[in-house]
Amino acid sequence: MLTLDRLVRRFPNGTEALHEASLHIGKGDFITLLGPSGCGKSTLLRLIAGLDQPDQGRIAWASGTAPAPGEIGFVFQDPTLLPWADAADNVFLPLRLRGRSRSGAAAEIQAALARVGLERFAHAHPRELSGGMRMRVSIARALVTRPRLLLMDEPFAALDEFTRFRLQEDLQGLWRELGCTVVFVTHSIYEACFLARRIVLMTPRPGRIAQEIVSRLTPGPGARLALAYTELVAEVTRAMQASLARAAA
């Protein structure tokens, strides 16, 4: 789907967030970007989304052109909903910005809310929803334009473990059902191993791609208890420790 070719991002204050980060993202991939805080994960995601430009290197899209508005869905760490709009209007926002009418989009909005299990909460305002439900609205908002690429920046980091497990399983289900490409940033080795087909480790700042581990885990809720999951976590932990040790040396 796209290839990141030796991306460098240096901020005006001199911080080098990314140093020659290269990665191929295939169509239908589920990739987790895993790395210590400040290693440039969010920066990388923003470059892919076109919200920021690299100082060196390039992003090559398989289609030849950068995606049009709405072809990329972005989910932030906070749900960032409009507090004055109800769930349905929050989900409608990306469609509205592309000139769609509210009545014409009603079916899509309802379908997007149903996909995240919130069909009965279309008229609830953010303050009436729990943290997990708000994040679901945020995911529905990202999915409503049927994006080819879904970028997620630690979307579940602020949630309790019960909610997080539930949303991880739901997200994996959605990915299999919709067949979109997902790049998911996380701090959590457990989360990365459970979700992803490819676990990409980044070095401490300036971030580079240190290593990639391909998961052979059978996806699904049962995966958490599988021996293969524990082994995968161990493998990723070892790789992470080795990467941190190399960086410290």
Next chain:
Amino acid sequence: MTRFAPTLFAGFFLVLWEAAVRLAGAPEYLVPGPVAIVGAFLATPSLFLASLASTLGVTATALAVAAVLGVALALVMQASPLARAAFQPWTVVLQVTPIVAIAPLVVVWVGDPFASVVICATIIAFFPVFSATATGLAAAPPELLDLFRLNGARRWDTLLLLRLPAALPYFLAGLRISGGLALVGTVSAEIVAGSGGVASGLAYRILEAGYRLQVPRMFAALALLSASGVAINAALGALGRALLRGRGEA
């Protein structure tokens, strides 16, 4: 109990005041008690109420003008960094200049008493609503701004669907402060204009009664002014709560 505490305190205070005045035998032209003050009001109620209406009319007009100008300037500064750089430092001048110091100049220049009082009150009411709105327009969360960009939003969409609604609570908080200041500005300007014998507001009633040593009348006008201030503050607070509740917040 805490709900009624302010009312209880007021009642207690008034009774104490009346008792003290009577026991001390203080003459009415020095310290009138509450009964004498109410009596002064009831002697010419229509005169007081007409003055009250005049003062409140000026205050409301000035507040409306200040709100419109404040929002307009905040929008211009949001749209253009150059305008922001040019105006920002100067808006503070409006905030720090004492209104009684400019009022005589405005009265001389403008001539028309109503217009000059409105202008003075607008000058003093302008800053809070302007600066709060400017802050609110700039306070939209960066992630939401990114989301708008990702979906190809034009500037106009971002303003209409994100910046303006996000600024509403800020605007309302600023408007509430400006409401109180509009009254202060109106009374200050009325005092200046009133000494020329042109105004008809409550401040003029105070001046007039002062010249004639009718202290209870001064107190009656003062009480109406305080009550107006409290009412303006409460009304704008209620308006804010109603608007925010109406769109599902607060």
